[in-house]
Amino acid sequence: MRRTLILLLLAVALASACAPASKPAVTPQAGPASSPSPTAAPRLTPPATLAFRATSPPTQPPPDTPVPIRPTVVPTAAMPGLVGTPRSLGFEPVTRNDDWAPFVEKFDGVEMALVPAGCLKMGSTDEQVDDAMRQCERLRGAGNCERSWYQHEQPVETLCFDEPFWIDVYEVTNVQYGSSGEWSGDELPREQVNWAAAVAHCKSRGARLPTEAEWEYAARGPDGLAFPWGDRFKASLLNACDRSCEWNLLGTGVDDGYPNTAPVGSYPEGASWVGAMDLSGNVWEWTNSIYRPYPYRATDGREVDGSTDSSRRVLRGGSWYHTGTVLLRSAARYPVSPDYADYVTGFRCARQ
Numbered sequence: 001m002r003r004t005l006i007l008l009l010l011a012v013a014l015a016s017a018c019a020p021a022s023k024p025a026v027t028p029q030a031g032p033a034s035s036p037s038p039t040a041a042p043r044l045t046p047p048a049t050l051a052f053r054a055t056s057p058p059t060q061p062p063p064d065t066p067v068p069i070r071p072t073v074v075p076t077a078a079m080p081g082l083v084g085t086p087r088s089l090g091f092e093p094v095t096r097n098d099d100w101a102p103f104v105e106k107f108d109g110v111e112m113a114l115v116p117a118g119c120l121k122m123g124s125t126d127e128q129v130d131d132a133m134r135q136c137e138r139l140r141g142a143g144n145c146e147r148s149w150y151q152h153e154q155p156v157e158t159l160c161f162d163e164p165f166w167i168d169v170y171e172v173t174n175v176q177y178g179s180s181g182e183w184s185g186d187e188l189p190r191e192q193v194n195w196a197a198a199v200a201h202c203k204s205r206g207a208r209l210p211t212e213a214e215w216e217y218a219a220r221g222p223d224g225l226a227f228p229w230g231d232r233f234k235a236s237l238l239n240a241c242d243r244s245c246e247w248n249l250l251g252t253g254v255d256d257g258y259p260n261t262a263p264v265g266s267y268p269e270g271a272s273w274v275g276a277m278d279l280s281g282n283v284w285e286w287t288n289s290i291y292r293p294y295p296y297r298a299t300d301g302r303e304v305d306g307s308t309d310s311s312r313r314v315l316r317g318g319s320w321y322h323t324g325t326v327l328l329r330s331a332a333r334y335p336v337s338p339d340y341a342d343y344v345t346g347f348r349c350a351r352q
Contacts, residue, residue: 174187285315
């Protein structure tokens with residue numbers, strides 16, 4: 001009896017040892033789907049001279065994934081194959097403004113909007129200049145606008161961003177900068193800042209000034225809008241020169257509520273497609289770029305660090321001191337000395 005029991009236990013042990021081992025389950029890792037991108041357009045990758053931090057898309061949402069600033073979603077039906085979080089979706093090239101839902105995250109307490117990969121027709125076509133001329137003459141009167149005002153915006157060049165980047169949702173404020181310019185108020189944009197001071201502030205945050213191309217892409221998107229909100233000037237969507245301004249062309253009935261700068265974010269309906277506020281009006285914004293004629297080439301020396309360079313740098317966006325469809329348009333460029341600092345000049349930062 002005892003011998004039979006021992007033989008039975010040995011048989012069971014032998015059967016278990018010979019059974020095939022089960023394989024562990026493999027869970028496919030999600031990641032952004034790749035899609036073809038235009039090959040004819042120059043590719044814009046971070047210039048080495050700016051020492052960008054390399055990033056890669058996460059495979060799953062982090063526990064503190066921010067909520068988009070608008071209650072919208074990415075229309076996946078129009079963009080098949082997209083997976084993951086908005087941060088990883090930023091690597092999927094966007095072909096229309098409406099294909100992107102604004103996504104904001106804080107970096108050291110400062111809100112920044114994610115700008116996804118995609119392409120931009122940088123500058124103004126002849127047709128866009130024609131339209132700008134018509135809008136200009138409606139304000140200034142026939143014969144009072146000149147095509148030469150728009151020559152800095154031509155020829156048009158298609159540029160593509162292979163990677164997403166971040167840009168400040170708001171212009172840098174007095175409280176963020178640590179002091180006031182011409183006007184005091186924590187949430188007013190810090191003006192009277194020259195180019196070097198703007199560079200230094202962004203660097204202290206681990207950021208940098210946006211390039212001209214990045215700034216324009218964040219303002220216009222793949223649709224190439226004339227203004228951050230669309231193709232028509234709307235005085236109610238920005239802080240511009242109104243009845244309290246000596247250069248007012250809008251008429252005495254137009255009053256945006258502010259005689260000079262306005263608290264940042266005062267015109268949420270004027271936000272760009274990525275959720276960036278005040279890209280038109282309020283204060284001019286410094287870019288990293290040295291002014292050179294188009295077509296834009298990031299590798300032709302215009303994006304060098306150049307902290308000791310006296311070459312003119314490009315301002316974008318216009319200010320509270322301007323009116324209409326010339327300098328407030330998102331394609332408009334304004335070259336000035338890097339030492340220039342006035343009550344119309346501020347900035348915002350970007351980062352990779």
